[in-house]
């Protein structure tokens with residue numbers, strides 16, 4: 032049922048899960064359903080991601096064969112522990128793309144980091160492939176590995192910082208963990224506020240009710256948009272007058288401030304203004 036309606040909620044992308052949300056005896060059925068869904072016209076105008084099973088399980092390679100042939104945009108590799116995991120994925124991707132006539136390199140990759148060793152290797156993982164669009168932290172397996180549990184975020188403090196810095200050092204996106212209690216809106220929004228301020232590009236979501244909440248939290252306020260426009264205008268005027276630094280209401284406007292203003296305007300174009 033979810034396969035036939037997911038696109039109506041207007042997420043930034045849709046992720047089909049073949050890994051831990053699928054029972055062992057349903058793995059083949061789920062793969063076949065996703066194979067057909069990916070080729071359906073309703074999924075042609077939205078970015079599609081498939082979380083395959085790890086390649087060291089009997090399901091990983093059949094998943095990859097199916098989803099690449101069906102034209103998936105991004106493969107999410109769960110439980111990525113080392114850059115070698117990505118090299119192995121890349122070798123298979125290249126072989127399958129050649130075999131099915133897809134442009135080599137056109138299948139993009141997102142690596143999910145779900146263990147202490149994955150966090151330690153985050154920089155090497157993030158820099159391991161040109162196909163990587165981003166790395167994602169996955170909290171539930173990670174806290175198990177750390178012998179702790181999900182709480183107020185203290186348990187993710189180091190991992191979030193490490194994954195975020197690795198992504199930035201590699202010039203790719205960083206995605207935060209899923210929030211599992213879909214009825215706890217206040218808790219979700221507290222976490223979103225934190226990860227937005229830290230610098231994450233977004234978050235993996237598990238329920239359509241979380242989509243507008245996230246988009247709204249990332250949208251700048253009208254005041255921020257108005258200020259960003261004034262910064263850009265002041266910078267343009269400064270440039271016309273040959274000045275590297277100008278002031279707006281007594282505050283210095285230089286390159287980082289101008290870049291920030293551009294980011295605010297890009298976010299407003301993508302998500303509108305916060306309500």
Ligand SMILES: CC(C)(COP(=O)(O)OP(=O)(O)OC[C@H]1O[C@@H](n2cnc3c(N)ncnc32)[C@H](O)[C@@H]1OP(=O)(O)O)[C@@H](O)C(=O)NCCC(=O)NCCSC(=O)C[C@@](O)(CC(=O)O)C(=O)O
Nearest residue numbers: 033037048051052143145169170171172209235237238239
């Ligand atoms: C949470 C809940 C059961 C709540 O059910 P509820 O029934 O209360 O939801 P309602 O809000 O009432 O649904 C209203 C309408 O939306 C439809 N609808 C709901 N969810 C939808 C959806 N996801 N996509 C499209 N449509 C959807 C629904 O069909 C209904 O449609 P309709 O009947 O037509 O009105 C449900 O959402 C759900 O199953 N979510 C997906 C769970 C999932 O993906 N788990 C795997 C990823 S995490 C993981 O593995 C851990 C991790 O690995 C993470 C990592 O790797 O990052 C780690 O280690 O941390």
Ligand SMILES: [Mg+2]
Nearest residue numbers: 051145169172
């Ligand atoms: Mg997991």
